[in-house]
Amino acid sequence: MNQKNLIIAFGGVSPEHEVSVLTAMQVFSALENSSYNLVPLYITKSGHWLGGDALSNLENYKDLNTLESMCYPVSFTKSEMGITHLTEQGNFGLFKKPISVPVYAVVCAFHGSEGENGAFQGICEQYNIPYTGSGVLASSVGMDKVKAKQLCEANQIPVTSSLDFYESDWEQHQETILNEAALLEFPLVVKPSSLGSSIGVKKVDTKEELIEAVEIAFRYDAHLLVEVAINPLMEINCSVLGTSETCRASVCERPLGSMETLSFEDKYQRGGGAEKGMASADRVIPADISPELTDQIRSMAVHTFKTFDASGVARLDFLVNADTEEVYFNEINTIPGSFSFYLWEKSDLSFAGLVNELIDIALKKHQAKNGRIRSYETNLLSEKAATGIKGLKGSK
């Protein structure tokens, strides 16, 4: 029997490692009775790629050292026929064959860092395998808050006024930066450009607080963003599913923070129990806002998804001034926690239905890529062709 091997890729060197484990476990349980053979690909906190049956059981993650000792190293390999496999690595004697399965598709269940910023997606492109979610471009621009804002500005998507600078700018021109920041007017928000989970994000009211927040944020990132704080703030998120050609928006949610800034603790550690993943965070669904504001945010979400050339499922986060109802793009999460399933459930799409749709989109994108001419038979370096290339040592 030729079962299709669906690789569930998760974990990674990321502050959101545990959230990714939860998303992956949700995928395992949703597809338990599907026709796929579910194969875990776990990237440890130190970046090792592991395989093994123990990885599909949440209980085993309570003790990571024991879990790792129950697993074996894996990597992608290409067979002579050009088919990508997930293959056990190591020194094998004559009598043992490494475990190796041909890859049908990869479900990317990472959150944050290299699993979400295009690096892992680039590996899948290199191995020419279908993978869920956005491609390299949307993933990497989406992870960079400064570049994401610039892309939005160029496409008439409102963003808060801000300035950005690198550590070397701060060292050399601190006074100028502080003056420019003061012109934006306090309160301001300081953020590392490409982190997440609210790490290093701080609202500041004075120059002294700004200096302190900047020094702290530089521990996490060499590029910072300082932007005008929206006050009074209402956060509204909306998920979009599809491709940049055809996509649709979910209902909106209003996440509730215990402070004005949603912290890592609010998002993942407070109440609810970790097993429920992102669904456990406090939120109002559908968001308790007017139909007009709902429509405006849903259409901004679709426009932004298309602008980034995103695919699969993304969550678009907006900052709303609660008094004026002015809406600003805050960020795009190209692999949202728990794939934002709790927003799609309200639109009658189950978790399993959502993952199946993500796989479908991945397969179609892969097919479209392979349907186009991507290489040329002529060897431009062959003796005959190379005569035309001037200035090359050895060319005539």
Ligand SMILES: Nc1ncnc2c1ncn2[C@@H]1O[C@H](COP(=O)(O)OP(=O)(O)O)[C@@H](O)[C@H]1O
């Ligand atoms: N301009 C802003 N004004 C007011 N609050 C903000 C602003 N930007 C971010 N925040 C608050 O900080 C939180 C984290 O910022 P965000 O940009 O979403 O970073 P992260 O990628 O870490 O989630 C937001 O959820 C929001 O509560």
Ligand SMILES: [Mg+2]
């Ligand atoms: Mg956020």
